[in-house]
Amino acid sequence: QVQLVESGGGLVQAGGSLRLSCAASGRTFSDYHMGWFRQAPGKEREFVAAISWTGGRTLYADSVKGRFTISRDNSKNTVYLQMNSLKPEDTAVYYCAADASVVVSRNPLRYDYWGQGTQVTVSS
Numbered sequence: 001q002v003q004l005v006e007s008g009g010g011l012v013q014a015g016g017s018l019r020l021s022c023a024a025s026g027r028t029f030s031d032y033h034m035g036w037f038r039q040a041p042g043k044e045r046e047f048v049a050a051i052s053w054t055g056g057r058t059l060y061a062d063s064v065k066g067r068f069t070i071s072r073d074n075s076k077n078t079v080y081l082q083m084n085s086l087k088p089e090d091t092a093v094y095y096c097a098a099d100a101s102v103v104v105s106r107n108p109l110r111y112d113y114w115g116q117g118t119q120v121t122v123s124s
Contacts, residue, residue, distance in 0.1 A: 002026040002098045002113040009094060009118030012086055016122070020081040022096030022115055029077040030054070033104040035111055036070060036081045038092035038120075047106040048094070049081060057104055064090075086122045093117040 008020040022034070035050035049070035050059045058070055069082040079096055097111035105111075 002029075002032065004096050004098060004113055004115035006094065006096050006115045006118040009120045011121045011123065014086060014088055014122055014124050016086050017082070017084045018086065018120060020083065020094055020096075020118060020120075022079045022081075024077045024079070024098065030074040032098040032100055032113075034070075034072055034079040035097045035099060035105075035108075036079075036094060037097060037108055037111075038090075038094045039117075040092040043092075045095070045108055047108065050099075050104050050106060051079065052104040059104060059106055061106075083120070086120075088122045088124045090120060091122050092120060094120050 003025045006022045033052050036048040037045050038048050039045040047061050051070045055072050067085045072079040095117045096115045098113040099111045101110050
């Protein structure tokens with residue numbers, strides 16, 4: 001089992017920045033690829049970013065590429081999502097997730113463990 005706890009969400013004006021953190025506990029953190037997903041009201045959960053076990057490979061949704069950066073610190077069992085140039089359409093609950101598959105993925109069905117989420121609200 002892996003327990004994931006997100007933090008760092010909040011209310012920010014358009015153009016601002018937030019840094020989300022996801023702290024993991026339980027099994028060996030470096031055994032898992034990590035992903036960030038988000039879900040806005042009335043919409044399906046969507047992929048945001050993912051990072052491989054060692055951090056050597058990252059994936060991004062086209063909608064956040066160039067604005068968001070995913071990173072991880074395996075010594076701290078934590079994955080981060082730096083979000084810059086935020087837009088109102090980025091408003092959602094953001095979830096981190098852990099995936100024990102061989103290849104890092106955008107597919108939420110591949111992820112085994114999920115956090116409870118943190119709310120991000122971007123005002124215009």
